[in-house]
Amino acid sequence: MTLGVVMLVHNALHRAEQVARHWAASGCPVVLHVDANVKRKQHDAFVEALSDEPLITFCSRHRCEWGTWGIVAGSQAASEKLLHDFPEVRHVMLASGSCLPLRPVQELVDYLSDNPRTDFIESATTSDVPWTVGGLDEERFTLLFPFSWKKQRWMFDRYVAIQRWFKVKREIPKGIVPHMGSQWWCLTRRTLSAILTDPDRPAYDAYFRKVWIPDESYFQTLCRLWSTDVQSRSLTLSKFDHLGKPHIFYDDHLQLLRRSDCFMARKIWAKADLLYESFLTDAAHAMKKSEPNPGKIDRVFSRASELRIHGRPGLYMQSRFPWGQWNDSVTCAPYTVFEGFADIFQDWEGWLSKHTDARVHGHIFAENWVEFSGRDKTFSGAMYDSPKLRDYNSRAFLTNLIWNTRGERQCFQFGPWDAQYIQWDLATDPNASIYVITGAWSLQHFRSNADFADIRRDAAWRQKIESEHLHALKSPHAKANIRILTMTEFIESPMEHLQTIINDIGGDGAHRLTEAPKMHDLRGFGKFLQTLKNEGMHPYLMGDYPMDDIPQRRSSRPRKPYLIKK
């Protein structure tokens, strides 16, 4: 017999009883420390229930509250009793009522016999550990903590602030270097009794009594004085979330726990019947061993913490709604906005979908309808073709569109005919790539048959809208990938620009462009602009478009004349 167990219990006593009996059945003595907060009646019934087992005994009770000395005092009392009553014990394991052995006790005993002088205790200096509940790391050891973190938080915080103000710095007893680590350890009789019988113990106890969370530092620090072989790791698997609360294991973690290489795990949910049933059996009934894969447990829990802290960017939902400075990206994935292209090219959408893997929409922010790709009434995620619904919350419309189509790049058209509510969200979204051919919207006027006076007025209005939009795109707040060309610049060498865009979008379609999209007939556009100018409007967004049209070099094939056959 080489292993004894010190068990700290405060609730779910029936589970503690089960686990204690499990240890005793394998010949390991157990000393239980029952929290003084447990009612006398409950305590007495618990003691009575275990009275038939000589290997299970109880020690004096202390009041245990999270982060206070009581837990250490309890561990000390129980350890003293264990070492005294069971002289054959060589290793002492500290466990809680919600710890569960994951491997047969004999395996643990054998393992410890192979390492008779090793102390398994996680113990690191304060500068090396990342867990700092309440932003206190080194100060745990240099300030005083007479107030409860849980029940007297206000006083706790004030008192810390006051001490910082007065630069209080407690003296750390000579000879010790504060270490911290998991509360759950397994020490040799040699080390443990040296700690407990140290003539300086009263001084250390007095010091640690006022340290914050001494159960994570008392044994972790003092073992360094005595131990000849510290293995700085815990035999007990326990995972903590971002607030320092332990993760809890449930029945559905069974396979995960089986693949852990740890001897113990905590915390186990008290009602996880399947876990208790599966692990509290003797070696003969133990489940077949499976290949240990402790990394998997780690991944599951670190992913959970990651989700809680950072969430899924670009997702807005009932329990994630970032705003202000924390919301650095609007959407969840890259997408592309085209402005003016559809005015210059015939069947621009068709051409673009042919040459990229992207989903190409029309003007999804058009004033009177939502031009989903294929002009469907509904789209992914059951989005609906209703401009009112869209404009009611156009940002949600955009983020939904991009979220619903994760894995597929979205492209859509935008222009001065569209509802403009969304423009700042587009400009400030790092996921957006915005390609603008300024002034191209005027081709719609150019092709229109409307009364020229109306055209002139409308053109002035659209120009104003676009120039405000450009103001947003050029503002220092804009984070999108933005490329602005005047219509004149673009038309001079359209293929070069298209090639860059196609390369930016990427995907399998990113190759050398061989086929140009068909441009609308621009003959006479220069004259049209001149007419606008003559009428007193100043169309400047198109760039310096020559009166005699630009020869369209790249889409070189001569246009077929339109023949009307009789």
Place this chain on the structure above:
Amino acid sequence: MGVIETYRLRLRRKRYIARAIRKRRELRNVVNRTKDVKKGNILAFSTQRNEKVRLPYFLEYYRDMGVDHFFIVDNDSDDGSVPYLAAQPDVSLWHTKASYKGSRFGVDWLNYLQWKYAHGHWTLVVDPDEFLVYPFCDTRPLPALTDWLDASEIKSFGAMLLDMYPKGRIDAQPYKEGMNPVEIASWFDAGNYTITPNHTYSNLWIQGGPRARKFFPEEPNRAPALNKTPLIKWDRSYVYVSSTHTVLPRGLNKVFDDNGGEKASGVLLHTKFIDTFGLKAKEELERGEHYAGSVEYKAYASGLVEDPDLWCKWSEKYINWRQLEILGLMSKGNWA
């Protein structure tokens, strides 16, 4: 948020509590089994009117989940649901003939019962057509969730309302007693929800789904609210303000993270749109006892007469909570 604002909300909370206590006179106790309620039990609160056909599955669903006791207010049913409920061993039943609208759509009645019986308990406030889905609900009972919330010192748990509907006419497949309504209404909208933060109550106002796109495409601001906080570790000083959308003190409404993280949340599968709906809508229109002059029911009535199909080709078929999690409708948060 200023001191005045805070104080005003405090007064409002007190007033709602006083109102709820006053409204107790409208309730007549039919069966009181509340002495069976033990410390740590999870309690469900519900109002119902002529939902007999839904009740067996409703009770079974939540019993299996781990609800220990049901507190039900019957609003003058005549379909035999009163004797049925009275015979259930874990139901305490109250009856009232008073106006549903007058009690602010049942909120006052339930606020009173919660004030009286739910102090210190986890309480779930759901209608008979709402089914709670939370992370790991297929492998962990509700007490696992509430124990975890306790351990994490979280007092309220959000679960947005997700409107479910069948494919085809909503009255095509009749609902029979004891059936799982999600088997008929198994489709939902996955990604057309909009969120507006409400700074007074620090909650999120969620709208969208099939009702918004089908019945309110022209006046989206009137579309019904879908945000809910149905699961709360109740305290005598708490009070629901409007349905379970809003609760005071407002800290309980903050079931979301505004720094980019995700808190754990669930979904209430709302199975209103099955064949029983037509009858219900007709009756409710006559009674005029529903929210905002029954505008919803009017819109439904006209919408569903013209085209009684909420399904579209992008509708998503319900599989399980993991599907809802992946779609981003709910989250595991840091519960693993």
